[in-house]
Amino acid sequence: MTTHRYAVFGHPVAHSLSPRIHAAFARQTGVTLEYTAIDSAPHDFVAALDRFVGAGGVGANVTLPLKEAAFAICARTSERAQRAGAVNTLSWNDGQWYGDNTDGIGLVRDLTGRNALDLRGRRAVLLGAGGAARGVAPALLDAGVAELVIVNRSPERADALADALGDPERAHSRYWKDLEQLGDFGLVINATSAGRGQIDASAFDLPFALTTPRTLAVDLNYGEAAIPFLAWAKAAGCHDAVDGLGMLVEQAAVAFEEWHGISPDADAVYAALRRKDDLLVTAD
Template sequence: MKTLKLGLIGHPVKHSLSPWIHHQFMKQAGIEGEYHLYSIEPEVFEDKISKLLESGINGFNITVPYKQRIIPFLDELDPDAEKIGAVNTAVYKDGKWIGYNTDGAGYVRALKQVLPADSSTQRVLMLGAGGAARGIYRALVTEGFSYVDIANRTREKAEQLLQLQEPETVTEILTFAEAEEQIKKYDIIIHTTSVGMSPADNEQIVSLSGLKPNAVVSDIVYKPIETKLLRSAKEQEATIHHGHSMLLYQAQYAFEIWSGKQIIIGDLLDRLEQKVTEA
């Protein structure tokens, strides 16, 4: 295979761990390549993107604030990316730029590493209804999870996610207070907001009092590695699932799209944790 030219666009991107992750993947796959960071100012986005698309690059990731703004520049969208309304991965294939969303699917790949083999009938509670939640909710329902409730500060925003439902999905919309009251009925709790990141790293979005001892609690925040929510879950003997695994598995899926090669995670999760801790 020729040298892969890859990158990440966003603003800001200078602290991204994506170059490290994708260079590990290239090494494992035996592919020569490069992965560059492109920090693009919002006022010059159109001009810079047009030049990037014509630069001979094979593919790139997209992070905030451009996951929607990139869409008009692409020739085609994967059906799930179209439904979600956001793209985080673009690939040049057969003369076309095609957009994908690997965030949700990558997240569910990561989550499955800590779930029992058949977990699709377990009750899931999602906390938050923003951009990350859209991708995760879509991936959960397409993977066949039957009961996925959504708690959010505003009911209207949570209801927008119902457009992503599958016919067999049962979803109830809750306030955070209602979610707290019913916490004991959930097997899997997924936190999708930025609460728990600096400067809110001493906060958690709901109390986990009364949590099932064998529940799985997952937080997509990856810095700090162990958020206040995860510490609280651990105190109640829950299985905890860290946010940096989503970062790694969504990148794995993106790299597979670009290269056509399968990547084994192996010890990369532990090594990424070390990188996050040091950063």
């Protein structure tokens, strides 16, 4: 029986739960695969992918900070990836890479499905404009947010993302220093990596004026990296605060189905991760 090779690429990537998630999906569905984590700095990414293919690699997930680089190396991309300008799922077909972006659909499935939250009509602020933000921004517009304000410490990146979305009536960029003057939002999304390596809520010195008692706060990070933002959301009195674990599982489920033609049970794997079940053979 042939064992196909898959991997998640990132820098750093040792923290990634993707190998455990895909192993759990494989056990559910009877798929035989090898899935590993490969740390690759941006300057070595193309060479790392070449080595991966040479060793039998046929598909990969891509995480921070390589999603825009992954888009650039693809011969073909999905409409989702084109709108995002970033790729998180790679498939090796006929000697070339095909790229998709499953982040946005993963986030919306988690929020509107698992958490039963309605995004329609909400005024949203997106903190960050890198690969993660690019992946979710189009899906947020499709999900019906009334307005999407993109704020990034490098304003030119926020401008570029707003322009790329092609919806000037709803998608705008603003300066980080102006956060206190932007008014309140029904949805605050952290797509930065500011919490990585920190467990102090002071890592997020955001104005409470961004929120109301009805605000939904979402961090695309999970685990310790989400602690500072979620602590800020609690202190700000947000109605709901959600980390990125559900999004991670849902986007992985979409990628798994693309690769194997089988839809896994994402809810079971999500529940196991939340309770740190032995199903996932955790190494923590």
